[in-house]
Amino acid sequence: MNDFAPTPEADEGDAIGGASREKLRQFVARIERLEEEKASLAADIKEVYAEAKSFGFDTKVLRKVISIRKQDRHEREEQEALLDLYLGVVGE
């Protein structure tokens, strides 16, 4: 079954059951709440860059720094994952 309504129940005039409807409402609310916070953080980040710029820092370079550090972190995590893998193979 490929319904949008998840629960199989008798139609009461709605294409989607009351329970599902409520559940859907909750999902939408949760997502929108999180999106809002995310947007707020994005705005904060922008502000920090602006402040840094007002201190004379080159935001382009600054962004590059952030990005490289992120990559480094990512690499380090991969290294660790690899190490874990090795250790696992050797036997704990």
Added chain:
Amino acid sequence: MNDFAPTPEADEGDAIGGASREKLRQFVARIERLEEEKASLAADIKEVYAEAKSFGFDTKVLRKVISIRKQDRHEREEQEALLDLYLGVVGE
């Protein structure tokens, strides 16, 4: 001068002054902190979609719903901006 260091000060062996260096560190830390929170929220959102999916909801539809509601909000803001424009043009 094309330095990354913002403040014009005598070189003391460093290409960037101690104060600026400290300030830079702080900016990087603040940005990374905020980015981290943002990434965390993005992960949360993804989770919610996954949960909704496990409840039988079609995530594609759900995403579309979220997107349309967002546009509605945006449109409402634009309408108000237009009204302000009208008032500004007619008034005074």
Added chain:
Amino acid sequence: MNDFAPTPEADEGDAIGGASREKLRQFVARIERLEEEKASLAADIKEVYAEAKSFGFDTKVLRKVISIRKQDRHEREEQEALLDLYLGVVGE
């Protein structure tokens, strides 16, 4: 191999085969032709705004009106897309 040339062929002194070269030329020509027309239309639009202004209309308001109507159209399309999604999910 990291060539710009798409087809793997023996080098005959050129880094890119004659056929590909010709094809590339055609793509560039087509794009530039379309870009030209687009620029021309942009100029036309600018003219219309100028004319409207000369008739006493506030171009800022006018632009906002155009923008809102565009959003309306877009939103309507999204609604239809959502409907199609619904139908696709429920139906079949």
Added chain:
Amino acid sequence: MNDFAPTPEADEGDAIGGASREKLRQFVARIERLEEEKASLAADIKEVYAEAKSFGFDTKVLRKVISIRKQDRHEREEQEALLDLYLGVVGE
């Protein structure tokens, strides 16, 4: 007077005269028509890039090529304008 309505006429219940209203409608229609064509061309261009990609060309490089040629054209026009200026100064 800073009205949006361009023509000073007695209010007939509308904030903007019938003639102006009609004129506005026409401006909106013209602009939207042109915008539509422009959007259509933009879509065409996108298609061409997609087609080029399907032929194995790197669209990023292709875009760069287009952009550089555009700059070249622009420079050449400036050179010519400069030449005209010179010639004008020397006297025809």
Added chain:
DNA sequence: TCGGAAATCAAGACCC
């Protein structure tokens, strides 16, 4: 897992 499609985001151009 890969590739393409889409959203996000900042940079640049351009006009007022």
Added chain:
DNA sequence: GGGTCTTGATTTCCGA
């Protein structure tokens, strides 16, 4: 110079 529009790049996400 301020604001808007456009473009370009990056990232993200889903489906195959």
